[in-house]
Amino acid sequence: MRSDSSGGQQATVAETPRVYLDTRMPVATGRRLTVSAGGDLQAALDRARPGDEIVLTAGVTYTGNFNLPAKVGTSRAPGSGMVVTVRSSMLSSLAEGRRVGLSDTLMMARIVTRINGAEVIGSSPGAAGWRLAGLEITAAPIVTQLGRLVRFGNGSGTAQNTDASVPQNLVLDRSYVHAGPTLDIRRCIDLQSGASAVIDSYIAGCHSVGGDAQAIAGWNGPGPYKITNNYLEASTEIVSFGGADPGIRDLVPSDIEIRRNHFFRPVAWKGVWLVKNLFELKSAKRVLVEGNVMENNWAHGQAGSAIVLKSTNQDGGCPWCGTQDVTFRLNLVRNTGSGFALSAAPDPNVTSYPLQRITIQDNILANIDVAPIFNGDGRGFLINQNPADLTIVHNTVISPTNSGIGFGGPLQTPPVRLIIRDNIIGGGQYGVKGPGLAAGTATISTFMDSRAFGGNVLILTNGSGYPGGNYLLSSVAAVGFANATGLDFRLIGGMRNRGTDGRDPGADVNAVNAAIAGVVVP
Numbered sequence: 001m002r003s004d005s006s007g008g009q010q011a012t013v014a015e016t017p018r019v020y021l022d023t024r025m026p027v028a029t030g031r032r033l034t035v036s037a038g039g040d041l042q043a044a045l046d047r048a049r050p051g052d053e054i055v056l057t058a059g060v061t062y063t064g065n066f067n068l069p070a071k072v073g074t075s076r077a078p079g080s081g082m083v084v085t086v087r088s089s090m091l092s093s094l095a096e097g098r099r100v101g102l103s104d105t106l107m108m109a110r111i112v113t114r115i116n117g118a119e120v121i122g123s124s125p126g127a128a129g130w131r132l133a134g135l136e137i138t139a140a141p142i143v144t145q146l147g148r149l150v151r152f153g154n155g156s157g158t159a160q161n162t163d164a165s166v167p168q169n170l171v172l173d174r175s176y177v178h179a180g181p182t183l184d185i186r187r188c189i190d191l192q193s194g195a196s197a198v199i200d201s202y203i204a205g206c207h208s209v210g211g212d213a214q215a216i217a218g219w220n221g222p223g224p225y226k227i228t229n230n231y232l233e234a235s236t237e238i239v240s241f242g243g244a245d246p247g248i249r250d251l252v253p254s255d256i257e258i259r260r261n262h263f264f265r266p267v268a269w270k271g272v273w274l275v276k277n278l279f280e281l282k283s284a285k286r287v288l289v290e291g292n293v294m295e296n297n298w299a300h301g302q303a304g305s306a307i308v309l310k311s312t313n314q315d316g317g318c319p320w321c322g323t324q325d326v327t328f329r330l331n332l333v334r335n336t337g338s339g340f341a342l343s344a345a346p347d348p349n350v351t352s353y354p355l356q357r358i359t360i361q362d363n364i365l366a367n368i369d370v371a372p373i374f375n376g377d378g379r380g381f382l383i384n385q386n387p388a389d390l391t392i393v394h395n396t397v398i399s400p401t402n403s404g405i406g407f408g409g410p411l412q413t414p415p416v417r418l419i420i421r422d423n424i425i426g427g428g429q430y431g432v433k434g435p436g437l438a439a440g441t442a443t444i445s446t447f448m449d450s451r452a453f454g455g456n457v458l459i460l461t462n463g464s465g466y467p468g469g470n471y472l473l474s475s476v477a478a479v480g481f482a483n484a485t486g487l488d489f490r491l492i493g494g495m496r497n498r499g500t501d502g503r504d505p506g507a508d509v510n511a512v513n514a515a516i517a518g519v520v521v522p
Helices: 040-048 102-107 441-447 509-516
Strands: 005-006 009-011 034-035 051-057 062-063 066-068 086-088 111-114 122-125 128-135 135-139 145-153 167-173 176-178 184-192 196-199 201-208 215-218 225-230 229-234 239-241 254-259 263-265 278-283 283-288 294-296 307-311 322-329 333-336 338-343 351-359 364-368 379-384 388-393 396-398 404-409 414-420 424-426 457-461 471-475 481-483 488-491
Touching: 005 338, 009 263, 009 388, 009 414, 034 040, 034 122, 034 254, 040 051, 040 066, 040 102, 086 135, 102 176, 128 135, 145 176, 176 184, 184 196, 201 215, 215 229, 307 322, 307 333, 307 351, 307 379, 333 338, 338 351, 338 364, 364 379, 404 424, 404 441
Parallel strands: 034 051, 051 086, 062 111, 066 122, 086 128, 111 135, 122 145, 128 167, 135 176, 145 184, 167 196, 176 201, 184 215, 196 225, 201 229, 215 239, 225 254, 229 263, 239 278, 254 283, 263 294, 278 307, 283 322, 294 333, 307 338, 322 351, 333 364, 338 379, 351 388, 364 396, 379 404, 388 414, 396 424, 424 457, 457 471
Antiparallel strands: 005 009, 481 488
């Protein structure tokens, strides 16, 4: 982990994942077990051996609740080929590496539950080496309440409380996992396993009224995880890690790669389902969030922050839980009540690992607190308590209504080694503001070394009293964007080459555009 210096500050930059999973399609080396219409899918799952493939007929519905059993000899790490593949007979029509969409369902086999509360596909303790590919996984309209559709591992700390019991090497590939329009479901995919991935898939309709609902959530699996090139749709949090106490001591979900996903929430869900944020970490480490498009969030169960990062010993039995080493870069976040909420350790239960080593760089946040739909507290960044080694550099944040950067939280103590530089931030009503303090230098000097606040472009209608080396502009037009109304934030004039490193301030827009190219599929 290198250090980022500014002024008198030396902040340790977040460590990225140590492991990246190889999720290329394995070559089947064993038997082909074909399950035709009316056949016994569970019997085939039980009979399969490592290297086999179970082929389901595209267009056929397999009704029931199925379990992936533990097998002797299957690989616990992706990439070896010693897995059991469960696939559609027309998987070859779904190109590897291409995200599936609704038009691809004719090439999929359909697996459906008709029982309230029972997942469609679960896994046994210690199950390893399973790949699900080219499947539609859903619930029949008769089902009104469901805990989950796919369960990789077990979130119960009593059912899964040893390393041997954790399933490994489970991959969901090119599949359509969805709930119906009225189904109340807590999550579409439980990710409580190790060395597991969700890739090139379409996850939709994950919503609930009475509790949090996620497209993907995990807290009782060690990782590593790969979540890439998916459409992800959920009401409360779209992706989250941490929360409930894990069953294994010192377990923290780790080495998490989240790239090129489209996080989305339909605006028609407003007032219908419980909404909180788009992405949340309560306990996780070595997380890379890169090249994603995240959109549509509003105040409801929370204040409307799109991204929530904090350290939480939520139920009191996990003092080792916490969030550290998170890299959030080259993402586009738009249409949200507010931007980031960053909290060291907001809950009363003691955690040994307050939020630390967070690097937020080269992101674009646009359309913040836009009435009447995307309402919220209107902040770009809200920093609570004292997270350590928080680096916020080269981001473009347009335009918060409350404050560009707000400080607060129950403890109201300064962060440790905080660097904020070379950002373009719509200042909102207050600019940079702490509780009970005047905006500007009074707040900045209280909460951080003023020398670490430099090269920032702040858009303030009445701006004054900020440290030297920053730029105060009265309007978005004065910045010199190519087309701010059209969300083209390339600099073509005005503030070009004004960053402390000689770069343009704000996000590297060309790099962001390259990272998210093709993420939103028409």
